[in-house]
Amino acid sequence: MTQSISVKDLTLNFGAVSVLQKMNLDVAEGEFIVLLGPSGCGKSTLLNCLAGLLDITDGQIWIKGKNVTWAEPSERGIGMVFQSYALYPQMTVRGNLSFGLKNARMPAAEIEKRVARAAEILQIGPLLDRKPGALSGGQRQRVAIGRALVRDVDVFLFDEPLSNLDAKLRSELRVEIKRLHERLKNTMVYVTHDQIEALTLADRIAVMKGGVIQQLADPQTIYNRPTNLFVAGFIGSPAMxxxxxxxxxxxxxxxxxxxxxxxxxxxxxxxxxxxxxxxxxxxxxxxxxxxxxxxxxxxxxxxxxxxxxxxxxxxxxxxxxxxxxxxxxxxxxxxxxxxxxxxxxxxxxxxxxxxxxxx
Amino acid sequence: MAETVAKAASPARTNLRSDAMVGPRGAKPRRRLSGRNIMLYGTLIVVSLYYILPLWVMVMTSLKGMPEVRLGNIFAPPVEITFQPWVKAWSEACTGLNCDGLSRGFWNSVLITVPSVILSILVASVNGYALVNWRFKGSDLFFTILIFGSFIPYQVMLYPIVILLREMGIYGTLWGLVLVHTIFGMPILTLLFRNYFSTIPEELFKAARVDGAGFWAIYLRIMLPMSLPIFVVALILQVTGIWNDFLFGVVFTKPDLYPMTVQLNNIVNSVQGVKEYNVNMAATLLTGLVPLVIYFLSGKLFVRGIAAGAVKG
Known part of the structure; x- marks a missing residue:
């Protein structure tokens, strides 16, 4: 199995505070990996490091066999979906989807093609000329996923994408993300504090606490054979x-x-x-x-x-x-x-x- | 069975409702002439009169001829309306050797204000943006020092700046004054923009970076379109501040280049001949007109800016 993402001895300090210590993580190509943990465990921080939005203190990050430790976020071959959707409010949905492609100086015809494809996959075709303000939460998150989709990248990074949605929409979009993964077969790294999302979506779950991965295994193993008390207590509702x-x-x-x-x-x-x-x-x-x-x-x-x-x-x-x-x-x-x-x-x-x- | 129950229940329910309908119903009546209202509106009217009176006196005096002014009835409206004082204030009043009225000062002020406002807002907005989104080592210290600048009284810095400008060879020029205004606008404007940009969600900035936008692309295409209200606030602040400035204008320019405020002062305070109160009043009103117009025009824009910004992303 080829490695899609490889984190080697990743260390991150904010001043005197050590957030991640010597972290190692290998993600196989096409794998859906979920980073799960309570708030402040460093899961979003790790994701931001993968995206290149945070400068790391030490270690290396490899994506698709390339050392991207010092690369700009746009050069890493990643697409990212944020919790708050982070759509550009002054642009239409079409503008939001094509912003990154225009920055990459892609020909207009190609942009058109990719936007149309993303709109088809996510069923947001009728919304293309609306502004984000005129969309519902679920539609906004679809557009946010679309913005990652049009980039045609190998790795998708999700930063708690469903936390802002109500329970019904959340389960709908969860299934949709799963379906998207089945269809695209991309590598996906997904941060959440919701164990249901983790258990349903993941090929493997990395349970994190205090900047350290406690256990990295498939959902079955995590659920049935937790490696320590923290994992045992964190997963399952009601608790073990x-x-x-x-x-x-x-x-x-x-x-x-x-x-x-x-x-x-x-x-x-x-x-x-x-x-x-x-x-x-x-x-x-x-x-x-x-x-x-x-x-x-x-x-x-x-x-x-x-x-x-x-x-x-x-x-x-x-x-x-x-x-x-x-x-x-x-x-x-x-x-x-x-x-x-x-x-x-x-x-x-x-x-x-x-x-x-x-x- | 169910029907009988419903029938039995219905009279009781009607009774209940008619009981509830007795007594006050609908909108609460309000008395127009209550003691509270008389007090409130009385106070408001007195206070408004107090504030409007000086303006009234100025406008009335500026529309009178000198013989009428000498009568001393400052509150009385003019018997014979004349615009001569306004014409004189604008184009004939003498300051020193120049006898072309305030018009010279007006154009000087325009030449000073326009570039100063544009320059200071541009630099400060980029400053604020960089301080929020592109934090560098020591950016907090940089910001603190910058803010500290706004606590130092201007008068302390006058002489050093005169020397600096002289060494740079722009002392006594309009560009020298523009430079001074730009620098002195920096602390408060940077604070203004920094605070505004920090309310824009960080994830938006991150998303733009993933989308491959650089420093300027994010500033121009993401931040600027979302920040119209704060730009209007900065515009009002700077136009009013720089137009009304007297100190820098008198210190850093020469008589030919004096801004309107300095010239107004020279007209009003000239001691030769008769004190032409009507001309003075007209000149003062003329000088104050520009910030007022800006305020009214951009005030509308300001409201529109806020409304446009209210659509959350």
């Missing part, structure tokens, strides 16, 4: 249940409060005996049993039953800890019910409480 446990019996079981559970089927490294470990189980990886199974179930009491339409969230108290379980609607339970929780051990994650790393 985190139980403070003690591993015993040479790593064959764990002690949660007064309950002892077998670790049989746990998918990970050598567990050993640890006094401080954290067991993470997602709400959908727990099933409700009415009968106790020794060594397999945890007794719990139902507190609240939240009905979500397709399924329900059951909030319980087990061994003095809040827990959440996702159950089918038919299995709803009144509060105060005594139940037993069975954990799906192969899908659980065990973390060392001190290093916060997955065991």
């Amino acid at each position: 249940n985190m139980l403070p446990v003690k591993t015993i019996d040479n790593g064959r079981a764990f002690q949660f409060g007064s309950t002892r559970i077998d670790l049989a089927g746990y998918d990970g490294g050598a567990v050993l005996e640890r006094d401080n470990a954290i067991l993470g189980v997602r709400p959908e990886h727990i099933t409700i049993r009415t009968e106790a199974v020794p060594g397999r179930t945890i007794p719990a009491e139902v507190e609240i039953d939240e009905h979500l339409g397709a399924d329900s969230l059951l909030w319980l108290k087990a061994e003095g800890r809040e827990m959440c379980v996702r159950i089918p609607v038919e299995g709803r339970l009144p509060s105060g019910s005594q139940v037993h929780l069975m954990l799906d051990m192969p899908k659980a994650s065990l973390f060392d409480a001190k290093t916060e790393q997955r065991i």
Whole structure:
């Protein structure tokens, strides 16, 4: 697989503040990569570095086999879509789309052709002679994508493109971006703090925190085998249940409060005996049993039953800890019910409480 | 079943509504001649009279002949309207050796104001744009020093500037004065433009850079079209300031090149012969007319500029 983008030892300091440290990232050609993280984690900063809008302190950036570390943004073969759309308000949609091409002194016929093609792909043909002020949010973002499209570049950079849209439009445009990627097969780097966008769009997700990539993997792996506590807690809604446990019996079981559970089927490294470990189980990886199974179930009491339409969230108290379980609607339970929780051990994650790393 | 329920419910509902309709309804009545209104409008009228009175006196005096002025009824309208004082102020009044009235000063002022305004606004807008979007090492310090300049009283710098201009060989020329006006307009105008440009979203600038636009292309094609209102504000500020300037005009030019304000002063303060109040009044009104006209003309443009800028991108 050829590399489309290659970031080598990228370091960025703002004065004394270090934003990115020795970051390495390789993106394959045609790959859709999502940079995911809370605000201030450096994901937009990284994107701006890729675009050449920020001067980096150290390291290299390669795009399409060319070292573009010192190249101007327009010379890097990238197109960028911004959160606020950033359309030029005084120009028509056509003017917005052709601005970059005119700067590149492209012949008028070619500009016309490219604008027409982008308008066709994004279905903004009827809007070409309007000003951005006369467009809705979704239409503006389409034009913004079109502005990247006409440049006919290898790499698309998206900086939280859907954050300013309402929920319905957001899911519509999300699908459209996915479709665009299927059709164009460009490399896309997409920054977001929305995990749904990340999980649905990405070929690979880079979860970032404090200027460091915590985990870089496909959505399945990120979701099922988070590499540390941060990734585990950041992905998933409602959040993963985190139980403070003690591993015993040479790593064959764990002690949660007064309950002892077998670790049989746990998918990970050598567990050993640890006094401080954290067991993470997602709400959908727990099933409700009415009968106790020794060594397999945890007794719990139902507190609240939240009905979500397709399924329900059951909030319980087990061994003095809040827990959440996702159950089918038919299995709803009144509060105060005594139940037993069975954990799906192969899908659980065990973390060392001190290093916060997955065991 | 449902029908009976609806029927049973409807009388109760009508009752409820008619109850609610009793008492005040519709727009609240207002009394025109309340004590509050009399106080308010009374105060406003008195204050407006206070402000309009000097202008009234000036206009009336400028339309009287000298015999009528000597009667001393400064508030009375002229018995016999004459435009002779205006003609004299414009083209005949003497200052020193020149007896061609204010017209000479008017054209001098135009020759000073036009290039000064254009030059200072151009330089300051590029300054502000660069300070916001193309920040360089020490740009904050640069800006602070620039702003600091506006806190130093002009009088302190007069003599050093005279020497500087003399060394440059442009002391006593119109271009020397234009240069001084341009430089002294810099701090406040740069601040004005910097603050305005910093309200334009940074992403717009970034998008333009990705689109391959350079320093000047972004300034001319992105920033300028979005900044009409602030250019009009700067225009009003500079035209008024430079037209009304007296100090620089009297210090850095020669009698032949004196701007209108300096010449006005010389006409009004000339001690030889009779004090022609009507001519003085006409001359003063003439001098004040230009900023006033600019203000009215560009005021309209100003509003239009704001309206055009209100369409968000």
